[in-house]
Amino acid sequence: MKLKATQPMRLWESIGIMVFMFLVLGILIIKYQMAPQIPLLLVFTALLFYGYLRHFSWDDMFAGVVEGITPGIIPIMIFLLIGLLVATWLATGTIATIMVIGIQILSVRFFLPLAFIICGLVGMTIGSAFTTISTIGIALLGIGHIFGFSAPLTAGAIVSGAFFGNNMSPLSDTSNLTTSIAGVNLYQHLKNMAYTAVPAAFITILIYLFAGVPSGATNPDKIMTMSKALSNNFQVSAWLLLPMMMVLFLAWIKVPAIPTLLAGSLTAMIIFIIGHPHFGLGKIGTMLMNGYHAHFGDATDVIMSGGGINGMLSSISLIICALALGGLLIKMGVVNTLINSIMSLVSRPGNLILMTSLSGIGVNLLVGEQYLSIILPGSAFKQAYQEPNIDLKYLSRTLATGGADINALVPWGVSGIFIAGTLGVNPFQYIPLAFYPYLNPLITIILGYTFVTWKYRGRVK
Template identity: 30%
Template sequence: MDTYKGFIKRREMVFVKESGSAHREVGLKGSVFILFTILAMMIVGKLFMGFDTAILIMMVSVVTSAIYIFGYGFTWTELFDGGVIPMIARASGAILILLTVGPMIALWMASGTVPYLIYLGLQILTPKTFLVSAAIICAMSSVLTGTSWGSAATFGVAFMGIAYGLGVPLPAAAGAVVAGSYFGDKMSPVSDTTVLAAATAEADLIDHIKSMLWTTLPAFLIGLAIYGVVGSRSVGEMDMSKIDVIISAIQGNFNLGPVVLIPPVLLLVLAYMRYPTLPVLWVSMIAAAPLAMMQGNSLSKIVSIMAKGPSLATGAEAVDKLLNRGGFSFMAGAVAVVFFAYIFAGQLEYSGTIKIVTTALRERFIKSSVGKFIFSVSLTGIITALGTGNSYLSIIMPGTMYKDLCDELSVDRRILSRTLEDSGTVIVSIVPWSAAGIYMSSVLDVPVLQYLPWAVMCYAGAIVAWIYGFTGIGIMRTNKGTKE
């Protein structure tokens, strides 16, 4: 087992060899200080100062760059070429999805797809059943498609419109959508993060999914119970006049019918068939174009809608606010945040800052305790998610670090793989500066910190995992290593 000091020395040798520059060791204290500085700036900036997220992330990037350059002797070139560029390259897929979702949502609005879903939902759902229904339907969509982002951009957007009409608090609605979307994402055999977690821990995919039922299902059920209780208290609060206004405005401005559901049906089918996400979004967007023409939009108008978003005037201000969303400009702020976030995230990875902290945690805290092992894997995933905002890294880093120790403690690898998802895949969705958090808050139009308390499954799973670790419940063992 490597010591973090040994890791530092080898890492520095690589830095000097590849970049030609020498710098001081970051060290454990320095690493903790840097991570604390980032978190403190995020918390103070968002919670107390109300700073714009993109500007706040840019400020954090400036501060981390200054610390590494002036405090430890790194050069900007090595930080940028060795850390930032590789990080952005890995995030290019997410960035392209962000850029594509904007025009797609705009076309789904103009084509009548989202208005029709809202129209149907307002006639079927009630405040009593809304939160539970939103979570379950988004979960089913994500299980079939393997994508939480796709479910949020389709059914999630429609549910937000329905929530407004029913008088359901929008943060609660967004939390239910996020929780449902990520439950399905975790449990789907066609999800990239599910496959990645199993592969990183070297566990069988189906065994991994079965193992996740131990933590993910209770966490999801806890959320549903809370949604049910909150919903039961909302009975009788429906504002029928507001619902009637929305329904009348939609009926008066769109040609409605099952045909406008072709775009989401195509998305669900193609995603379930495991076609790549980006081309699937393109196909769905293209399918919406003729439907937008059917609603009276010319080709030049459709192109304008894709760029700037729709400018619908239904005669009802509330409906216009619901439907005038999407376009490239709609996602511009989210893309800016992602780019700035990956500046400091790349620096953290390149300098070994996170690795230093987690290695020290492994050596000084875990020792031979299974409970501490699971807690440390979870904490490492959470730290990585907070530090980098990247779901892949929050799976890969702790998975790679703790595989051998998993065998030494005679813990089945499927326990490691499920913990990676409990504390990586779902945690990033409630990190305000992560790509997932930025995406969900942009698509659902609710800030992360507002929907966070309602996304119960996204944090309850980690708590359930900790309880299991220290009580021995649901912990499968092997004959490898020496048992505790």
């Protein structure tokens, strides 16, 4: 006989669980430098037994875990394929070719703003922050290393540009999801999004511009030495850009991420086999599993090694732990209780936008899944916009900024895990330097209390 919960989760319980979760994660991850998987499992264990004491059945809680992990299946497959993509592009020389071209045309003084702009343009073209980061982003990270910029600072510019492009692309899955939830025309949403995204991008570019050149920046002679080393160690030619062109084209025509990444990896693999006919099949399998490792005995060994399935397994385990915990929090009613309590604080348009944004941020912090951070607040707050007849384009914009953007700033969020795993940067190091995901939600809230409140004054009571 299954035991059932005697009453719904109360607000003080939900707040207590949230405080406990953040204390454990904060202390163990930040102070004791633990891998996030361990604190997440500790919180998961405590919550599981607390749920049992609250008379939730094991079956119900396990069903919540399954439901929580299910949205992560496709991202997990994408992570595995990103490992293959990076390994094949490194081995083939695609990354080296992009880096050599980038070194020749990019300026050290303007590198960070240009990295933001390049990732923004690529993101708008293909509509995927993940694909942008895992392709051109990796090459820009290597160029930044050669120029003398720290990896976290370069990663911040890459992430900021990729998420700006994701916000402004009609091909973006998050843009299409937010408009679907809110019931808004896609191009009306993008036009409205520009009022916050473009100022946020402009401020971000200024910040990176005034960041200047680091004191330890590489001098021109060393930059040219690295460029020559890349040209000597790898075949560098326009032919090797074909895998990148394949990925960009397929993403542009809206082919799903999995076949797009497979095609990009397969194209690179074919080029590699043609160029290395004596490279055994067993060695190729080892490379795909363990990643490509350069052994040239110079500085290129560090920046030209990585990828492989094994290189992504730590990130995948973190996704599973985070989503399992998030599914349990949803099944036990913690997330819905907190969102419903926030609804009582809505008294005017500015407050409505603020609470919608805070709900998206809260779901990101608790669940770590950007789609749920859009779906849950969107479903909960939609009627609050409809009753006073507030245009739902403000809901879709707030969901995009408080949901999709913030996910990049959550170390245990799907985006945060992906960025850290793909770029090889500690999330707590790049997060303070990724300015755009902070600015876009902030400007959204400011406009909510100014323009939107003035436009709809007296509508929400």
